[in-house]
Amino acid sequence: MRIGILGAGDMAEALGTQWTRQGHELMIATRTNPAPLATRLEARTGSYAEAAAFGQVLLLAVPAAAALDVLTEAGAAGRTVIDCTNPVAPDWTLTTKDISLAEQLATTGAHVVKAFNLCHVDTWRLTPPVFADRPLAVPLCGDDPTALAQVQTLVRDLGCDPVVAGPLSRAGLLEATAAFVIGLWMRGADAQAILPPLG
Ligand SMILES: NC(=O)c1ccc[n+]([C@@H]2O[C@H](COP(=O)([O-])OP(=O)(O)OC[C@H]3O[C@@H](n4cnc5c(N)ncnc54)[C@H](OP(=O)(O)O)[C@@H]3O)[C@@H](O)[C@H]2O)c1
Numbered sequence: 001m002r003i004g005i006l007g008a009g010d011m012a013e014a015l016g017t018q019w020t021r022q023g024h025e026l027m028i029a030t031r032t033n034p035a036p037l038a039t040r041l042e043a044r045t046g047s048y049a050e051a052a053a054f055g056q057v058l059l060l061a062v063p064a065a066a067a068l069d070v071l072t073e074a075g076a077a078g079r080t081v082i083d084c085t086n087p088v089a090p091d092w093t094l095t096t097k098d099i100s101l102a103e104q105l106a107t108t109g110a111h112v113v114k115a116f117n118l119c120h121v122d123t124w125r126l127t128p129p130v131f132a133d134r135p136l137a138v139p140l141c142g143d144d145p146t147a148l149a150q151v152q153t154l155v156r157d158l159g160c161d162p163v164v165a166g167p168l169s170r171a172g173l174l175e176a177t178a179a180f181v182i183g184l185w186m187r188g189a190d191a192q193a194i195l196p197p198l199g
Contacts, residue, residue, distance in 0.1 A: 001150065002027070004055025006048055006070050007062040008035035011084055014124040015059060015116065015158075016041055021127075022157040027054040029074070048074035057150050060085060060105070064095065068104055077109030080147035082154070084116040087175055092183035100172030102141065113142035113151045114171035117178050120185075128159020131192070139165035141174055 001024045005012045008030045016026055016037065026043035028035050029051035038045045044054065052058060052074035062070050064087035071081065083102045087095040096104075102114040115138060116124065123129050129136040138155045140162055142148045148164055155162040165174070184191045 001025075001154070002054055002056045003154075004029065004046075004051030004053075004058045004074075005043075006051060006058060006060050006074060008037040009061060010121040011061040011116070011124070012059065013037050014121050015061070015084075016043065018124065018127070018158050019154065024154075024157075027051045052076045052079055055079065057082065057147075057154065058110075064088070064101055067101060068108075071105055071108050071110060075108075079110050080144070080150050081105065081110040081112050082116065082151055083112050083114050083171070086117050086178045086182070088179045088182055092179050092186065094176060094179050096172070096175065100168075100175050102168055102171035102175070106143075106168055111142065111144035111147035112168060112171075113140050113144075113147050114168070114174050115140045115151055115155065117174060118181065124158070130159070136160045137163045139163045139174060141165050141168055141171040143168045 003024050003026050005016055005028045008028050020041050027046050028038040028043045029046050029048045034045045057080045059082045064085040067085045083105055087101040089095050102112050106112040138160045140151055152162040181191045
């Protein structure tokens with residue numbers, strides 16, 4: 001698959017490394033090309049718009065506050081966009097009000113799939129991410145069946161199990177879950193222990 005990555009920070013590095021290993025072709029776009037990350041991954045570099053034109057799938061991996069501007073500049077209408085951003089304030093509340101960031105991003109015409117936002121970047125560096133002998137499950141929220149299928153493939157490429165968790169209208173719940181869980185981690189709580197299996 002051709003993947004355009006908008007941003008060249010930790011999430012871009014972690015997921016880009018995994019997908020390169022699986023044979024996917026990357027183009028990495030930042031505000032200050034060329035990105036050292038692109039050299040390390042032997043990826044193409046380009047502007048946001050060039051990465052959007054290149055990628056069958058885009059990973060939006062910039063700070064939440066910049067996400068809508070970056071995606072608008074890229075021009076991603078009709079493209080599959082993985083939104084891993086967390087619109088979380090320093091006091092672990094959401095920076096969004098009535099509408100999730102993922103839904104705001106979808107106003108650009110992109111086929112947005114919220115994914116990969118729940119776990120710390122170090123989890124995405126594991127090969128594969130397996131905990132207590134179980135592969136990590138990755139919830140996805142999105143509306144477009146083709147986009148969801150593409151992202152499911154990319155989740156499986158990490159050795160994880162994709163879980164289609166509902167339409168994009170539920171992405172705000174994923175964003176809120178991230179804010180809640182980050183708050184627990186920062187207080188030193190074991191977030192994993194909170195949700196035992198049913199029954
Ligand atoms: N780190 C985690 O554990 C984690 C986990 C899950 C989700 N996330 C989410 O993933 C996204 C990326 O996180 P990250 O940890 O990869 O961040 P990061 O390491 O700080 O990298 C962010 C990237 O975005 C670009 N950037 C910074 N400010 C920007 C701006 N104002 N406008 C446009 N581009 C800007 C930077 O590239 P240039 O300055 O070179 O343009 C940088 O490469 C965030 O939304 C975060 O909430 C992070």
